[in-house]
Amino acid sequence: MKDANIEKQYATSGARLNNFIRMAMFVLLAAALFQSILTPISPRRAYWWSNIKNLGRSLQYHGQDINANFFEGWYFKMVKENEGSDHNNSTVQGMAVIMGIYRPPLEAQDHQRAHAFVLPLGLSGPEKYAYYRFPTEEFVDFGSHLPGEERAFRIRIGNNLFAHDEVILDLPVKNFERIPIDELEAFYAVASAEYGLQYLQQARREKKAHGEGEEKVNEQPLPLTFFRGLFPSTAQLKEAELLEPFAIKAHFKFPAKTQTPLPKSLLFPTIMGITHYIPFLECNHGVASLQHPIQYGRIMTLYGNNSIVSEATFDGGIGYIEKDWGINFPSTWFWAQTNMFRKSPGSSMMVSGASVPWLGPDVTDWIATHLPRALPLTRFAGMLIIYYDAASKTLYNFSSYMPLARIKHLRFALDVEAGTQTMSLHATTKDPNGNLWERVALEINVTRTMGTGYPLRAPNRMRGKMAVTVEETVVAKTRVKLWRVRSGEVLVDDEGIGSGAEIVGDALWLENRINS
Ligand SMILES: *[C@@H]1O[C@H](CO)[C@@H](O)[C@H](O)[C@H]1NC(C)=O
Numbered sequence: 001m002k003d004a005n006i007e008k009q010y011a012t013s014g015a016r017l018n019n020f021i022r023m024a025m026f027v028l029l030a031a032a033l034f035q036s037i038l039t040p041i042s043p044r045r046a047y048w049w050s051n052i053k054n055l056g057r058s059l060q061y062h063g064q065d066i067n068a069n070f071f072e073g074w075y076f077k078m079v080k081e082n083e084g085s086d087h088n089n090s091t092v093q094g095m096a097v098i099m100g101i102y103r104p105p106l107e108a109q110d111h112q113r114a115h116a117f118v119l120p121l122g123l124s125g126p127e128k129y130a131y132y133r134f135p136t137e138e139f140v141d142f143g144s145h146l147p148g149e150e151r152a153f154r155i156r157i158g159n160n161l162f163a164h165d166e167v168i169l170d171l172p173v174k175n176f177e178r179i180p181i182d183e184l185e186a187f188y189a190v191a192s193a194e195y196g197l198q199y200l201q202q203a204r205r206e207k208k209a210h211g212e213g214e215e216k217v218n219e220q221p222l223p224l225t226f227f228r229g230l231f232p233s234t235a236q237l238k239e240a241e242l243l244e245p246f247a248i249k250a251h252f253k254f255p256a257k258t259q260t261p262l263p264k265s266l267l268f269p270t271i272m273g274i275t276h277y278i279p280f281l282e283c284n285h286g287v288a289s290l291q292h293p294i295q296y297g298r299i300m301t302l303y304g305n306n307s308i309v310s311e312a313t314f315d316g317g318i319g320y321i322e323k324d325w326g327i328n329f330p331s332t333w334f335w336a337q338t339n340m341f342r343k344s345p346g347s348s349m350m351v352s353g354a355s356v357p358w359l360g361p362d363v364t365d366w367i368a369t370h371l372p373r374a375l376p377l378t379r380f381a382g383m384l385i386i387y388y389d390a391a392s393k394t395l396y397n398f399s400s401y402m403p404l405a406r407i408k409h410l411r412f413a414l415d416v417e418a419g420t421q422t423m424s425l426h427a428t429t430k431d432p433n434g435n436l437w438e439r440v441a442l443e444i445n446v447t448r449t450m451g452t453g454y455p456l457r458a459p460n461r462m463r464g465k466m467a468v469t470v471e472e473t474v475v476a477k478t479r480v481k482l483w484r485v486r487s488g489e490v491l492v493d494d495e496g497i498g499s500g501a502e503i504v505g506d507a508l509w510l511e512n513r514i515n516s
């Protein structure tokens, strides 16, 4: 993970890349000008300026001067393998603390809606997740912008502290917000329909593979009630609604020197690589630590009368930190992350792919109305795919922006009998340790149990507010294989547990973009 390597590595493709960058810059500049003509109002400009100002400081808060149309969210993940479980029957406790700030568009402005939030998932009590809402005034950024302190991140929300090496939760009952049943029901309906569509697509694919007219293959779509039945029932939701609200206290420590940050360079200031320079992306992604041990981790949930509901410890567990910021979440995306591998401790994988309106939402909307034919050109399937091998300290990078990387295959498949959904991905890239002609291939399968993820609120463009739109899994399983294509040498063949996973929106669109 030496920055100096990057120069050497790309020396060959340098000239081509330079042309590409120049052209990309030109297109971006044109779009940016266009953008400021279309939206002379300040929030979007403030966002653009903030991304320039904070270049290479992805962990830091980007919203200082932005009063609308903005969100920023940090994701702190903790996993720990339970004692006594063997490799064939492993139980892993996984949780995430997501926190951030949301400012709706000016036109949807409603003071109730702009707020800061803390969202713990994977709790050990009777309720597995909670939403705590705070006034935006209680969100205070103590981050340092001094050179060399880019990672000194520090935010306070109420009495909670979030830093690059520590999280302290003190979430009182008064900020607890129960997600209304109708919001959950609306989400379960959409999520079930998405599973249903994937199932239908899969049946069609199998039918095609077996030859048209073959009757053996199931072409009967499963009723939507089947998929809705995988989520909590209406009766269960009503029961949960009657439960007491609870408070949370927690403390997690993960010293900076034990973390695995991404290498940084001019071409690759963040995980987004060169695409980080696109200044008005709908959503930016940052990875702060690929893997770190949790030195100390305690969490408890309590009732208002201070009686303890549940406790969990994460001492000796494994952590991960990433974040998103921008205008909205994409309309369609998948994401998975694993850093608890059987054979390769310290290794880490992160994959994500999204439908990216690369000209920004405003220009895209304008094109939709005035140049509808050009609309397909305004979206590309952007992929961020990395595998970090701890033993050899090598970062394999298969992301779309890598000149020699190719994503060859993407598939979402359901196993209705096992009740699981699997995301399979196959990609190749230049071997960072090999000769010019050697390629490295990555094959992964991320499998989760359908309907068992936690409902996660995310900024929603259509509704102009934070709404539950994501089934957030923290304990999926991942199979990883990494090998040299020419020599056939297998570099990694491993299983990861406690994986994070999300699959949201039009999965078929992503599949088609990659597989065609
Ligand atoms: C797996 O391990 C858990 C706890 O370690 C135990 O409760 C469970 O019975 C085990 N399951 C099997 C199939 O061995």
Ligand SMILES: *[C@@H]1O[C@H](CO)[C@@H](O)[C@H](O)[C@H]1NC(C)=O
Residues within 6 Å of the ligand: 086, 087, 088
């Ligand atoms: C786990 O499974 C593997 C292969 O499936 C088997 O060889 C091994 O004996 C099993 N181990 C235990 C402890 O059950």
Ligand SMILES: *[C@@H]1O[C@H](CO)[C@@H](O)[C@H](O)[C@H]1NC(C)=O
Residues within 6 Å of the ligand: 005, 006, 262, 263, 264, 268, 269, 270, 271, 272, 273, 386, 395, 396, 397, 432
């Ligand atoms: C992508 O991979 C290359 C080499 O494998 C690495 O030097 C670069 O830093 C990576 N980019 C990011 C954003 O991680």
Ligand SMILES: *[C@@H]1O[C@H](CO)[C@@H](O)[C@H](O)[C@H]1NC(C)=O
Residues within 6 Å of the ligand: 244, 303, 304, 305, 306, 307
């Ligand atoms: C505290 O409140 C909970 C929930 O209302 C109740 O079940 C419990 O008995 C109370 N404990 C004490 C010590 O009052």
Ligand SMILES: *[C@@H]1O[C@H](CO)[C@@H](O)[C@H](O)[C@H]1NC(C)=O
Residues within 6 Å of the ligand: 424, 443, 444, 445, 479, 480, 481
């Ligand atoms: C992923 O799943 C596919 C289909 O089941 C299988 O052929 C492939 O070997 C799996 N890959 C890994 C790395 O487990």
